[in-house]
Amino acid sequence: MITLDDITLTFPDGDARITAVDHVSLTAPNGVVTGITGPSGSGKSSILAVAATLIRPDSGRVWIGDTDAAALSRDDATALRRDSIGIVFQQSNLLPSLTAREQLLVMAELGGRSRRSRAAVRLRADDLLDAVGLSGHRDKRPAQLSGGQRQRVAIARALVNDPGVLLVDEPTSALDQERGGEIMDLLARLTRERQTATLLITHDLVHRDALDELITVVDGRASTAAHRVEA
Numbered sequence: 001m002i003t004l005d006d007i008t009l010t011f012p013d014g015d016a017r018i019t020a021v022d023h024v025s026l027t028a029p030n031g032v033v034t035g036i037t038g039p040s041g042s043g044k045s046s047i048l049a050v051a052a053t054l055i056r057p058d059s060g061r062v063w064i065g066d067t068d069a070a071a072l073s074r075d076d077a078t079a080l081r082r083d084s085i086g087i088v089f090q091q092s093n094l095l096p097s098l099t100a101r102e103q104l105l106v107m108a109e110l111g112g113r114s115r116r117s118r119a120a121v122r123l124r125a126d127d128l129l130d131a132v133g134l135s136g137h138r139d140k141r142p143a144q145l146s147g148g149q150r151q152r153v154a155i156a157r158a159l160v161n162d163p164g165v166l167l168v169d170e171p172t173s174a175l176d177q178e179r180g181g182e183i184m185d186l187l188a189r190l191t192r193e194r195q196t197a198t199l200l201i202t203h204d205l206v207h208r209d210a211l212d213e214l215i216t217v218v219d220g221r222a223s224t225a226a227h228r229v230e231a
């Protein structure tokens, strides 16, 4: 579970400061996809960056389990991010020279939680590639994969260190509606199977069936309660 408690984040704007996130509180429980929507510039990516411990907020707490991530040193935040948070960006951000399997192995290598044997890590990587529907594409490089397949690799990579929290920024923006729907369904399934607390930004709600909860952000402020999405 991840909880943002009264988060405020400002950025410098000339002599003044712009408030990107304005006293936002939200909770994303395990096994649930919590969507964040809202107009462009409303603060969605800023909220995700704070949740990811990539930006420290001006005030407020980020609870990941029992840890207040907003209060950690830079090094401790990096370690927490590596072990407990999976991140999927709009673009898949894969390394061009690595195969699908190698993308996962590199991420597992960076994860410090356990010293798994090489064979166990390889097995886990292959299991995850199977889970995202890429069993026949393990040895392909990004250029040999479609946009949807690249996004699947990015999702598998985000899960390789078994994070409790999965943060996803506009995963369908580079895909057509059908491929986008498949990616959203995949994220919903993996969230349930792996019991991740999944926080997902989406600017359009065409795939809203894949969301369990929905939070609307306007001018840096979140709707007070998460709304259950009607099927």
Ligand SMILES: Nc1ncnc2c1ncn2[C@@H]1O[C@H](COP(=O)(O)OP(=O)(O)OP(=O)(O)O)[C@@H](O)[C@H]1O
Binding pocket: 011, 012, 018, 019, 020, 038, 039, 040, 041, 042, 043, 044, 045, 046, 047, 203
């Ligand atoms: N690094 C930064 N420096 C200064 N201002 C920033 C920075 N990042 C974001 N902002 C400002 O903070 C506000 C929120 O931006 P943010 O990117 O979080 O919105 P968003 O809802 O994710 O937008 P979009 O849907 O267009 O990606 C905007 O006014 C933006 O200009």
